[in-house]
Amino acid sequence: MSQLYIPVEKEMSGPWFLDIKKIEELDEIFEFAYLKILSSFDTEIKDIAQKEAKRSLHKGKTIEEIEAELYEKYRNDSVKEVVLISGDDKKLIDKSLKGLLRDSKLNDFSPVELSLNIEYKHTNRFHLTIKRKDDTGIKFNANCYDQDCLDEIKYRIENWLDENKPKRILRIWNQFSGLIIIVSVITILISSLSIVSEEKPDYKKQYKNEIQSLIENGLREDEQTKVIELIAKYEIGYIPKDSKSVRKVDYDQIRIVCVSSLFFVFAAFRPKTTLGIGRHRSLIKFYNFYIYVMVVIIPATFIFQPLLEKLRLWFSF
Numbered sequence: 352m353s354q355l356y357i358p359v360e361k362e363m364s365g366p367w368f369l370d371i372k373k374i375e376e377l378d379e380i381f382e383f384a385y386l387k388i389l390s391s392f393d394t395e396i397k398d399i400a401q402k403e404a405k406r407s408l409h410k411g412k413t414i415e416e417i418e419a420e421l422y423e424k425y426r427n428d429s430v431k432e433v434v435l436i437s438g439d440d441k442k443l444i445d446k447s448l449k450g451l452l453r454d455s456k457l458n459d460f461s462p463v464e465l466s467l468n469i470e471y472k473h474t475n476r477f478h479l480t481i482k483r484k485d486d487t488g489i490k491f492n493a494n495c496y497d498q499d500c501l502d503e504i505k506y507r508i509e510n511w512l513d514e515n516k517p518k519r520i521l522r523i524w525n526q527f528s529g530l531i532i533i534v535s536v537i538t539i540l541i542s543s544l545s546i547v548s549e550e551k552p553d554y555k556k557q558y559k560n561e562i563q564s565l566i567e568n569g570l571r572e573d574e575q576t577k578v579i580e581l582i583a584k585y586e587i588g589y590i591p592k593d594s595k596s597v598r599k600v601d602y603d604q605i606r607i608v609c610v611s612s613l614f615f616v617f618a619a620f621r622p623k624t625t626l627g628i629g630r631h632r633s634l635i636k637f638y639n640f641y642i643y644v645m646v647v648i649i650p651a652t653f654i655f656q657p658l659l660e661k662l663r664l665w666f667s668f
C-alpha cells in the first residue's frame with residue numbers, strides 16, 4: 352500500500368520578538384522534533400527492510416542485517432544543526448539551541464538569522480528559519496514518514512507560534528509600511544512645492560475699495576475722472592508695470608509636510624524581527640518602549656487630545 356505524505360509548511364511575517372525564555376522553549380520543541388523524526392526514520396527503515404526482504408534484494412541476509420545497512424547508508428547524510436548568523440555574516444553552529452546559547456562567542460553576535468535543521472532521509476525533516484534582514488519573519492516546514500510523528504511536531508510548533516505571534520497592530524504596521532512610505536514621500540514632495548508661492552497683489556480689490564471709498568464720501572468734480580479711470584482698470588484687470596510679487600507662506604502645507612514626515616518615520620523605522628540574544632539582548636526592551644511611543648503617545652498627543660478639546664468646546668455651548 353502506498354504511503355501518503357502531507358508536509359507542513361508555514362510562513363508568518365513579523366515582527367517577532369523572541370527573548371531568551373522563548374528561544375529556550377523553542378529548543379525544547381527542537382529536541383522533541385528530533386526524537387520524533389528519529390522514531391519516524393526508524394519506522395521507515397523497518398518498512399523499507401521488510402519490502403526489500405520480500406523482493407529478495409539482499410539474499411542470505413536477515414531483516415536485522417538489512418536494517419543495519421540501511422541505517423548506515425542514510426545516517427551518513429543525516430543533519431541536526433542550529434545555525435546563527437550575525438549582521439557581519441559570522442556564523443555560530445551547534446547541535447542544539449541550548450549549546451549555542453551557552454557559547455561565550457554569542458556575546459559578540461548581532462543575530463539576524465536563526466536556522467534549525469533536522470533531516471533524516473528526504474522524508475523526515477524539520478526546518479525553521481527566523482530572519483530579521485528582510486523581515487520575512489518565520490518560515491517553517493516539516494515532513495515525516497510516520498504521519499503521527501508529524502502531527503505531534505505540528506501540534507507543538509503551532510502552539511508555540513500561536514503563543515508568541517506578533518500583535519495585530521504590529522503586523523499591519525509591517526505589512527503596509529512600504530505603501531505608507533510611498534504615499535508620505537509623494538505628499539511631502541507635492542506639499543513642499545506649495546509652501547512658498549509668489550503672487551501679484553490683488554489690484555482689482557484695491558481698485559474696488561478705492562471706488563467704494565470715493566463714492567461713499569461723495570464725488571467731487573475733480574474726482575469723477577479718477578473714478579472712471581479706476582473703473583476701467585478694474586474691468587480690464589490692469590496691473591502696473593512696476594508691480595512686485597508678494598511672497599506668501601502656506602502654513603497648511605507646512606502642517607501637511609510635518610504630518611507626512613511623521614508617517615514616513617513611523618513606516619521607515621518599523622520594528623523588525625528580533626532575537627533577544629547576544630548584542631540584541633536589550634533591543635526588545637527598546638522596541639517595546641518605541642512601539643508605546645509611536646502607537647500610544649504620539650497619536651494621543653496629535654490626534655486624540657485635539658479631538659477631545661473640540662468635543663469639550665462643543666459640549667460647553
